[in-house]
Amino acid sequence: MAEHQFHLKAHWPGLRNDVGQIEAGNLVTKISIPPQMEGPGIGTNPDEMLLGAAATCYIITLAAMMQRSNLEKEDLSMESVGIVDVTNGVFTYKKIIHRPTIVLKEDASQRDKDLALKLATKAESSCMISRAIQGNVELELEVKIETAEKV
Structure with a gap:
């Protein structure tokens, strides 16, 4: 079994409403x-x-x-929304909604479209982060499949 380690350094010099910084590989941000x-x-x-x-x-x-799966695409983009519930001052990460848009080649068949939808659904349960939060945060998918327009 191989393990991978990821490291993050955090610095928080102040109180609740101050600003800190994190560094994790290429991610350096306040x-x-x-x-x-x-x-x-x-x-x-x-x-x-x-x-x-x-x-x-x-x-x-x-x-x-x-x-x-050798499924050619023209483009893949996504918008995601995180929903946090606040009840009696307690914050709970309730749900994440992914809205991927898959743009297939202009000559994509119905079989290609069906495969794209199948893969979009399967990717959610295959993703390491989804599996890590499963059972704690509800995950929802709203997939849009399009074909590229002829130029």
Whole structure:
């Protein structure tokens, strides 16, 4: 069994509403509490980072699965939403919704479209981050499949 380690350094010099910094490989950014939680909103925050981890893991997994299946695409993009519930002052990361848009080649068959939808669904359960948060955060998919327009 091979293990991979990822390292992050964090520095938080102040109090609740101050600003800190993290460094993890190529990710170097300021961090603070978001304005929705009455913070300064400088840099990023744990909520955005969890959403970012889930979204990047999903879209990279989907692209790799499409490549392995020899399903050619014109483009792949996505919007994701993280929903945090606040009940009695307790913040709970409730749900992540991924809305991928897969643009297939203009001559894509119905079989290609069906495969794209199958892979988009399978990528969610194959992604390491999705598996890590499964059972704690609800995951939802809203897939859009298009074909490239003829030029």
